[in-house]
Amino acid sequence: MTVKAKKHLGQHFLKDENIAKKIADTLSLKDYDHVLEIGPGMGVLTKYLLQKNTTTHVIEIDTESVDYLKNNYLNLANRIYEKDFLKYDLTQIFNSEPFAVIGNFPYNISSQIVFKTLAMRHQIPEFSGMFQKEVAQRICSKEGSKVYGILSVLTQAFYNAEYLFTVPPSVFNPPPKVDSGVLLLRRKDDYKLPCDEALFFKVVKTSFQQRRKTLRNSLKIFNLSDNLKANTIFGQRPEQLSVSEFIELTGLIENDKN
Ligand code: SAH
Secondary structure, X not given: OOOOOOHHHOOOXXXXXXXXXXXXXXXXXXXXXXXXXXXXXXXXXXXXXXXXXXXXXEEOOOHHHHHHHHHHOHHHHXXXXXXOOOOOOOHHHHOOOOEEEEEEOOHHHHHXXXXXXXXXXXXXXXXXXXXXXXHHHHHHOOOOOOOOOHHHHHHHHHXXXXXXXXXXXXXXXXXXXXXXXXXXXXXXXXXXXXXXXXXXXXXXXXXXXXXXXXXXXXXXXXXXXXXXXXXXXXXXXXXXXXXXXXXXHHHHHHHHHO
């Protein structure tokens, strides 16, 4: 028995054992005792995780895949959660313990997976896995690049992001239409920002809502003083600002309010 791929769940099963092993090997397994795999499907990655010195948990939305895992990976036993990763409260599994996230992710929800990880950054020191190549590149891109955006800035504020390797469509069943890319995020030692973090998220999102406008125009809703708006940073477009300049910008806006 195998699982029939369902398009609406973004199911593209990896056929290549070497790539599965290579992805499982990206985790350092330092600083945490638990690993959460998102969307294990038929467990191609899971079986390599189970060989490691860590406790593997899997969260899978598809009942058919869950049945398959229960039948074929007996040692995963009660660590299979039939849930939607985006909706499930992960502290039900981990309390306040740290855990790593890994997966060959469903591409239809890849940005949301990253946003949820960022929201739980205090508990997630490491994150690794496969996205569609363009998304993986976007997350790792630097200022000045065409694909630099909200995902890049927010992720790199808290994590060192490394694009590891590209994977062709031919190693999946069914093959996706696009190339895939594996990336690794390692949380920075000093991931606490020297500014209001909620405001930082808001500033970054608002800045990129109108990519082509200067920050002076995009950030009007913050009611900035004329004095602050005269600062040359506001004459720039969001894609020109590095992550540390966004942090600096947030600090300026924060102080302007006081
Ligand atoms: N890791 C497997 C399957 C990858 S396909 C492999 O490499 O072969 C993506 C998997 O994510 C599918 O099994 C799909 O059912 C699952 N999935 C899709 N949306 C999900 C969600 N919201 N929460 C948890 N799993 C999800």
